[in-house]
Amino acid sequence: MRITNKVAKWIVIIYTIVVFAIVLLPLSTKAKEFPDLSQEAKEKYITNLTERISKELDLQTTPKLYFYNSSEWAVIASYYDGLNYIYVNLGAITSYEEATRVMAHEIRHDYQYEHMNDNTEYGRALRANQQNYISYYEDLDGYKNQFIEKDAEEFAINYVGNVMIMEIVDHTPEPEEVTEE
Numbered sequence: 001m002r003i004t005n006k007v008a009k010w011i012v013i014i015y016t017i018v019v020f021a022i023v024l025l026p027l028s029t030k031a032k033e034f035p036d037l038s039q040e041a042k043e044k045y046i047t048n049l050t051e052r053i054s055k056e057l058d059l060q061t062t063p064k065l066y067f068y069n070s071s072e073w074a075v076i077a078s079y080y081d082g083l084n085y086i087y088v089n090l091g092a093i094t095s096y097e098e099a100t101r102v103m104a105h106e107i108r109h110d111y112q113y114e115h116m117n118d119n120t121e122y123g124r125a126l127r128a129n130q131q132n133y134i135s136y137y138e139d140l141d142g143y144k145n146q147f148i149e150k151d152a153e154e155f156a157i158n159y160v161g162n163v164m165i166m167e168i169v170d171h172t173p174e175p176e177e178v179t180e181e
């Protein structure tokens with residue numbers, strides 16, 4: 001009887017340790033996924049990323065950001081031509097990678113806007129497409145395959161491929177504590 005109790009006790013102890021190891025270790029070492037971040041931390045990540053990409057694209061003006069939250073609305077971000085701002089739906093972003101790709105795409109539209117009047121092959125291609133721009137609700141394939149959208153998406157995919165996303169996460173400062181007044 002005593003031995004059985006002792007064994008049972010040890011089984012409980014070992015079981016507890018194993019469960020702790022399985023549940024707590026990954027939680028403590030794994031960085032938070034984007035949807036788990038606080039609103040402030042999400043905004044910080046997107047703001048930091050926008051400044052970074054704008055600098056890399058040598059933009060004259062960094063786009064202004066407007067944040068909102070809607071899990072029902074699938075559009076993640078939209079760029080408003082010439083107004084120099086990007087609407088960002090924080091509720092629709094499922095990962096850091098997605099956030100980075102979508103923001104790189106939208107910021108590239110701002111770069112295109114700044115180069116729209118250049119007397120270069122790139123500027124001419126932008127202007128030609130601008131005059132016949134196809135909206136996604138008109139024709140989804142036509143929208144994806146036009147120069148302006150292909151250029152933005154190609155930039156975004158290359159950006160995600162080259163950048164260390166975790167490095168951006170690490171360099172995103174923690175939002176400051178909000179003190180109640």
Ligand SMILES: [Zn+2]
Nearest residue numbers: 105109149152
């Ligand atoms: Zn686009």
